[in-house]
Every structure is written in structure tokens, then in C-alpha cells.
Amino acid sequence: MPTIKLYVGNLVENLAKPDLEALFSEYGQVTECAIIGNYGFVHYDNEDSGKAAVSALNGSQFMGRSLKVEISRSKSTKIFVGDLPEGTTKEQLETLFNSYGIIVECDVIRNYGFVHFATEEQASLACKLNGENYKGNILRVEISSSKMRQKPGMGGRDGCFKCGRYGHW
Structure with a gap:
């Protein structure tokens, strides 16, 4: 099932995670939510939910601040x-x-x-x-300077050390 990660910027200091999660849960099932200082990340397991949240919440007022909400482009x-x-x-x-x-x-x-x-x-x-x-x-x-397994999800113990796939080594 495709997942989507949203960046949420311009949050008030000391915002509680349940408050952010409650705001975003109006648009679908939040699978993960984290706050780091004045920004955070919200994950949905459904792309439509994420896109609806971006459309509805980007630029909206939340606790006196204008939120910046966008699909996260960050790589791990x-x-x-x-x-x-x-x-x-x-x-x-x-x-x-x-x-x-x-x-x-x-x-x-x-x-x-x-x-x-x-x-x-x-x-x-x-x-x-x-x-x-x-x-x-x-x-x-x-x-890490290693070029192997740079992407998450390639760490399975039984897969190939270089690519994470099965059955060819």
C-alpha cells in the first residue's frame, strides 16, 4: 500500500504530538507523527489522505500560526x-x-x-x-559513506548484502 509523508512547518513551540495528530486525523488514518522543534512529519498509509490534508491545511491557521504543509521530498x-x-x-x-x-x-x-x-x-x-x-x-x-543499502527497507537479514534482494547470492 503506498504511503505518503508530509512536512508540517511553522508549528508553535512545545506543541503536543496528540494535538498535531488530531488535526491531521480529520483527513485519514495517521500512521506516524513526529515533532522536531517548530516542524514535524505526518505519515498516512493512503496518498489521497495526504493530498487532502495538504490541500486543506497548507496556509491554514493552527494555534495562531499559518501552517506550511507539503508532501515531504526528503530522503533518509x-x-x-x-x-x-x-x-x-x-x-x-x-x-x-x-x-x-x-x-x-x-x-x-x-x-x-x-x-x-x-x-x-x-x-x-x-x-x-x-x-x-x-x-x-x-x-x-x-x-555513513557506504554505498550499499542506502535506502531503508534493504536491511533484511536474508537478502543480498549489496542490494537487499533474495535468491541470487
Whole structure:
């Protein structure tokens, strides 16, 4: 089923996620909603719902502000996380990084992992953890320079390491 991600700008400071979600749920089932400062992202599993929300809410007044609502064109940005303690789980890695933004995908491979953030800005913020101590290990965190699996959804354990597809390796 096609999904659509909307960028929502010019939000009031300290807006509660349920308030934003309630506004957008008038146009369809909101599958994900996140606020980062004075902007946020709203996801629908139905493109028609997203387009209806853009049409109705772009330029509208919400809590005294004129909203900027558009279909998000942002691509995710992947970071490399090295020197993870042995036994670190995907859930622990997500918890470590979720305060920096929307995590699109996350995976742990032995003592390193990858985290895909919704925006390059969020990924850059997460790089602040470079050199930090995590459970006795000094983390190496940087924007990934790997050309493999740049897109989320290519991280299946059984698929080809290079392309994520099945059955040919």
C-alpha cells in the first residue's frame, strides 16, 4: 500500500504530538507523527489522505500560526555506529538515537550498526554521540559513506548484502 509523508512547518513551540495528530486525523488514518522543534512529519498509509490534508491545511491557521504543509521530498540519511558493546540489540540502538529524530530503520550487525534518519539534519545531530561512552565502549558515529543499502527497507537479514534482494547470492 503506498504511503505518503508530509512536512508540517511553522508549528508553535512545545506543541503536543496528540494535538498535531488530531488535526491531521480529520483527513485519514495517521500512521506516524513526529515533532522536531517548530516542524514535524505526518505519515498516512493512503496518498489521497495526504493530498487532502495538504490541500486543506497548507496556509491554514493552527494555534495562531499559518501552517506550511507539503508532501515531504526528503530522503533518509544513514549513519554508521561503530564499537557497540557485544550483545547490543536493535531496540537498544533505537532507544539510544530516538531523541535525535525520526528513525526510519535501524539494524545491528555484530559490534556495529546503521540508523536511517528521516532527514540529514537529524542524522547530523545524532553524530554528536561520536566519542561518547555507551556501556563501557567509546562510540564511533558518523554519516555513513557506504554505498550499499542506502535506502531503508534493504536491511533484511536474508537478502543480498549489496542490494537487499533474495535468491541470487
